[in-house]
Amino acid sequence: MEQLKAHIIALLEKGKRHDGRDAMDYREVSVENNPIPRANGSARVKMGNTEVIVGVKLDVDVPFPDTPEEGILMVNAELMPMSNPDFEPGPPRAEAIELSRVVDRGIRESSCIDFGKLCIKPKEKVWVVFVDIYPINDDGNLLDASALAAITALKNTVFPKYDEKEDAVLYKELTKKKMELEFIPILTTFGKVGGHLFADFDLLEQHSMDARLSISCLPDGGIAAMQKGGFGTFTEEEILNLVDLAVIKGKEIRKLIK
């Protein structure tokens, strides 16, 4: 592992990556809409060899007492053991919980969803939006792939019919109502090793790096959420530099959502 790290650093000194990319290049990104017919909206994202499927399910429930007129967003990640030899079966651990919470904040804090519009009857009935993240193959940077798949799945979401009298969601009867997104937030994550910064790390780089910084940015250049991870540190200058880069990379990635 130390040798690999030294190799990755030596390459970055020359501005290169072990797979031939430049420091700030993403791998090839592709987005597939609605691969899961049973979901109310879904998306498959591939970033190089990293592959994630996200499905959205809608349900109706009682709102939280502190937000009686707002719908509920629930983001959950299942780090499937089939996607990485290091993942074990069982309830979500810290890694999965961090992943789902970073994706959650990137969406929630951007205010791209008007939760007031998800209210059916104040204090009694609101839509609950379940966003479930399933990595199929983890070759690093699950954060960006999951966030992109999540926002695309939300954009693809169509509401099922809700029978108010019976208090039942009729999943087999779809309405024409689509999930309204005011705009598309994009999460971009950068790694750092030996003082060098780079975008969209693969699994080898992820195992070698000291720290990462995830930034959720808006089309107008605003920032909605950030998360630093790993035992390493960033300087103020590095963070400001990455915030600028995140906005540029975010614009490129946003174009892939159709």
Added chain:
Amino acid sequence: MGKHAGAPDKLIVSGKRLDGRKFNELRPLTIKAGVIPNADGSCSLQLGETQVLVGVYGPREVFPRHMTIQDRAALECIYGMAAFSTSDRARPGPSRRSTEISKVIADALAPAIMLEKYPRTKIDVYIEVMNANAGTRTAAITAAAVALADAGIEMRDLVASVAAGKIEDELVLDLFEPEDNYGEADMPLAMMPRKKDITLLQMDGNLSPEEIKKLIEMSMKACEEIYEAQKAALKEKYKVSSESVEEEAEDGAA
């Protein structure tokens, strides 16, 4: 099984099933091997709207350690359903149903695997139903056999699997959801096609011995068809294109 709310009036209309199939017809089947680069072996399978993904890891170190078997490999299958795979959201994590299905899947696959070749190791078979429309356990077995072969694990044969059942007094192959929910009987079966050994059999509903015989015959015939699709998927993955042969020749020369 009586009439339920939401049940279709009829499951058979003018001699055809609700999705237009004949009684002994499989849904469209697509099998792909090697779809998860991290896994030692993998497979994606689509049967009509049912979608299943399987990743195999191993033979590898046994974890937890107490599962170690001195003279052969331990086999663990874990069957799960993605939260968005069903009409109502399925809570992630094991249930009584998924725990039983995981066990019968392991029992269906084990006879085909030369576990004795890999003592004190473990073979993990991870199965996730991504979209459920009946027949998920049989789809899982078919896909898992391909993933095990893709992992290069020595096997006596593949295992092909399908369900058959009875709807409105007719015996039909490969039930889809309305037939599974409102039909009279359902009988999943798996077999190793080379010697026609049956490795999984379950049944619920109401059938006469004569009907059971007919359903077994119908399923075994369908398993032959599935077997061909399994073999084709494996051949497709390990097919060497003429381009890559040339590339290798060039690499060798350099």
